[in-house]
Amino acid sequence: MKIKQISIFLENKKGRLWKALDTLAKGKINIRALSIADTSDFGILRIIVQSPDKAIELLEKNNFIVKTKKIIGIELDDTPGGLSSVLKILNDNDINLEYIYAFTHEKSEKAILLLQVDNLDLLIKTLKENNIIIVPSKEVYNL
Amino acid sequence: MIWNEEIECMSREDIEELQLKKLQNILKYAYDNVDYYHNKYDSMNIYPEDIQTLKDIEKLPFTTKDELREYYPFGMFAVDPKKIIEVHSSSGTTGKPVVSGYTQKDIESWSEIIARGLSMMGVTDEDIIQNTHGYGLFTGGFGIHYGAHKVGATVIPISTGQSRRQIEIMEDFGTTVMIFTPSYGLYLAELAIEEGFDFKNSSIKSIGFGAEMWTNEMRKEIEKRFNAPAYNIYGLTELMGPGVGIECSTQEGLHISEDYFYPEIIDPETLKTQGENTKGELVLTNLEREGMPIIRFRTKDISSITKETCQCGRTTSRMTRITGRSDDMLKVKGVAIFPSQIEKALLKVNNIEPHYQIIVTRPHLMDEIEVKVEASKELFFDEIKEMMNVKKKIEEYIESEIGLRVKVTLVEPKSIPRSKGKAVRVIDTRDIH
Structure with a gap:
């Protein structure tokens, strides 16, 4: 019943959101829902995807800090x-x-x-x- | 094991007698063979024969890095260049580099000094040393290499870089001793964990590290990750290279081979010689060196010296680890800051990786200091307010350490350039000269 959400640490810097989404795109992972919370120097990207475990593995391999909630x-x-x-x-x-x-x-x-x-x-x-x-x-x- | 018990456990009286004899010899040798000393001593009306006691060394002028630079490249050599069999050089990041020349005998001395140090670290002819110090103009690689040969250990001259290969070799060759700079060691540990290397069951039993500023917390982190004791090695190109001071298993200061170096501590402001256990700038004199004798060199490194016999049985003087430099001190808003203080503060934050960068700017006539800290899984929370708390906590730790409010920015992992040699910890964009 509980949904596994992936949270990703992003620096508030040009191209960082793209890099995270591009990583997922290259892994053929489709994003179901997305939200961003941001501050002046960093943000948290929260996403729901079809295969969370695969997405986490892929993101971590690309040096993103990831947490699930x-x-x-x-x-x-x-x-x-x-x-x-x-x-x-x-x-x-x-x-x-x-x-x-x-x-x-x-x-x-x-x-x-x-x-x-x-x-x-x-x-x-x-x-x-x-x-x-x-x-x-x-x-x-x-x- | 004590490599050279006769020298390393000599009574204070005998060491000093030997030092005086060697000092008198090398002063005469330097005066007779190097223009720099000849002209300088003449102009100050001081001569080698004026040195009748060890304390008389205080009558002699200091030698600074800037002076050595003026003699670039071979002006400080005391022998015919054909007798020089090897040269090394400092990096020259702040001007012309300093070239150091070695005769056959100097290389033998270097091997002997490093052999003593490796023995302090528990290294024997059974060991396999993975030497990640760069083999090149930098003295680190070759210095350790020669000492390893002297001890009879197997040396893997892998040099810095090829980091994944380092880990493969560590595993396949059964490396027992690692030599690295602290930042490269931490980087290797990080990578090794990624690669699934099992430090708990590895054959690594001893680590030698140096060539960079470090803190006790950093040493503990290295020891924890590699699951082995880590020993500090100190040295500088001008005097020889690594090995001027090396820690024994007691880890209470670095033993100085006093038959090769005469150490002094001075107050960097008044230039007065300080007594035992008083902090100040380390000044070193080569007591035995053919190629390029260096007399009273101001290292700019902050240390103190004790002559007390060590628990390990050695009687040689010990210097404390370098706690700062009298010249890389940053002044921000008039407050003196050492990068090591920031590091100390960061290491207080649980699980923080010591990867950081200090950025000093002066946007509107006022200094600003920013510390970029790489976030890690342990520091990341799904909520902004918790992340803000992490930042605030780091800012508070730094403030209590340096007395200044700083801005902490959390950045993505591996976004701060990793060193393949020395880490660039400080970026100062102010034009303050």
């Missing part, structure tokens, strides 16, 4: 208010978000929201209690 994906209606209703649930249950990013699922016209919090198990439990659909990791890898 488990995150949760949920399915939302791609309509106004979809996201805020979920955030309200988190808020009501005192769950603090570390970060989120979202993308749309072309086929089902649904939005997929990826979430990171300090207590993932509590998040899963809360989401289930509120009948929110948690997307299986396989489905996210194979979008």
